[in-house]
Amino acid sequence: MGGTTMDPKESILSFLHIARLMHSLGPPSVGVGNALATVPFPILSPSYQITIDKANAQNATTYLPKTYGADNIKGFVAQSAVILKSFSRNDNGVVEIPFSGGGSTSLVLEKPLSRGTALLNTADHYTEPIIDYNCNINPVDSDIFVAMVKFARKWYQAPSQIRLTPVEQSPGTSISTDSQIASWAVNGMTSSTAHACGTTAMAPRDQAGIVSSNLTVYGVTGLSVGDISIIPIIPATHPCATVYAIAKKAADLIKSRYDSSIPPAGSIPISTTTISTTASTTTPVPTTSASPTCTVAKYGQCDANVSSEARYILLFKGTSKVLEYSLDTAADLV
Numbered sequence: 001m002g003g004t005t006m007d008p009k010e011s012i013l014s015f016l017h018i019a020r021l022m023h024s025l026g027p028p029s030v031g032v033g034n035a036l037a038t039v040p041f042p043i044l045s046p047s048y049q050i051t052i053d054k055a056n057a058q059n060a061t062t063y064l065p066k067t068y069g070a071d072n073i074k075g076f077v078a079q080s081a082v083i084l085k086s087f088s089r090n091d092n093g094v095v096e097i098p099f100s101g102g103g104s105t106s107l108v109l110e111k112p113l114s115r116g117t118a119l120l121n122t123a124d125h126y127t128e129p130i131i132d133y134n135c136n137i138n139p140v141d142s143d144i145f146v147a148m149v150k151f152a153r154k155w156y157q158a159p160s161q162i163r164l165t166p167v168e169q170s171p172g173t174s175i176s177t178d179s180q181i182a183s184w185a186v187n188g189m190t191s192s193t194a195h196a197c198g199t200t201a202m203a204p205r206d207q208a209g210i211v212s213s214n215l216t217v218y219g220v221t222g223l224s225v226g227d228i229s230i231i232p233i234i235p236a237t238h239p240c241a242t243v244y245a246i247a248k249k250a251a252d253l254i255k256s257r258y259d260s261s262i263p264p265a266g267s268i269p270i271s272t273t274t275i276s277t278t279a280s281t282t283t284p285v286p287t288t289s290a291s292p293t294c295t296v297a298k299y300g301q302c303d304a305n306v307s308s309e310a311r312y313i314l315l316f317k318g319t320s321k322v323l324e325y326s327l328d329t330a331a332d333l334v
Contacts, residue, residue: 034100038093038110038236045147052087055080055113055140063138065117075207076115079233083111086236093236095148097155103166107148108193110234113138118199133191145185146178195239200225201232215250226250 041048060077061068068076086092096108116134121127136142149171156166171184203209205218211230217223227250228243235242 036096036098036238039095039097039151040090040092041087041094041144041147042090044095044144044151048087048147051140051143051147052084054143055084055087058138058140063113064115065132065134067117067119068115069208071206071208075201075203075209078203078207080113082233083113086111094144096236097152103169105152106193107145107152109141109144109148110195110236112136112141112144114141135189135191136186142182142186145189146181149181149185195234197228197231197234197239199229202230203232215253224250224254226254 041051045051060080061073064073064076087094094109094111096110097105098108099105114134114137116132116137118129118131121130136145153168155161156168171181175181175184200210200217201208202211202213202215205212209218209232211217211225215224215226215230217225226247228239228246230246231239231242
């Protein structure tokens with residue numbers, strides 16, 4: 001029986017063409033550069049200690065949203081102490097600088113002190129939450145932005161870069177004083193860029209934490225979280241490997257909680273409420289079937305006194321901007 005044989009290359013190309021038609025979800029991959037640096041504050045700026053002292057002298061509540069309660073404030077104070085300690089280290093980056101050999105780069109603030117909110121829409125809880133990043137509200141972040149731009153300018157004049165004959169286009173050499181750089185940065189920064197985390201932060205409950213060290217959600221029975229949202233402070237790195245580790249640990253913890261005495265889902269009748277009525281004019285009497293009780297008082301989840309209100313006041317770290325060269329800061333939710 002006669003026939004023709006398709007060239008292997010044509011076969012592969014045909015398969016890719018069909019696959020793309022069937023799964024038109026965008027390009028197979030997106031390149032965003034293959035080199036980056038996470039720069040510690042002492043390397044970024046020779047006056048780093050002045051900024052640290054400025055932050056330590058602040059009243060914790062001065063730059064926080066007015067909706068924050070005592071637990072949110074306590075959580076910020078704890079986080080601020082960790083962040084400011086990292087500012088003086090040479091092995092912990094405060095900004096990220098990706099570089100792909102192009103004419104611009106992003107400067108990403110990974111350890112900002114500004115905080116915002118993500119609140120439920122009380123008019124329609126089915127809509128997306130109302131988010132206020134509160135970018136650059138803390139003046140310490142502005143100081144770091146200024147240091148980033150100065151560092152980038154110095155970097156573009158390094159011998160390794162000067163061979164590429166860089167000429168600054170934005171903000172331009174006319175923007176030179178600290179106040180000019182700060183104004184340029186705040187007027188054009190992006191609120192968030194990648195690495196979003198912290199929406200269900202792992203932290204003590206009295207510090208506005210959502211999940212415990214066992215990854216269980218406070219006050220909710222049978223619910224665990226095992227993704228990037230549990231990270232309360234963004235790490236000075238791309239978090240992919242960190243998320244893999246979290247997921248692996250989450251799987252082990254969830255498996256360890258298996259209890260054969262707990263009936264599988266669906267085997268216990270759901271609590272229902274019915275209204276009994278009669279032909280008379282008496283007031284209807286609600287009758288409620290018995291609800292299953294919590295039989296495994298572990299992980300802080302069986303708490304009859306816990307309110308079911310959503311505790312989704314979040315803290316956002318970061319903002320972003322492009323320096324042409326360029327400038328960016330990553331918002332990190334906590």
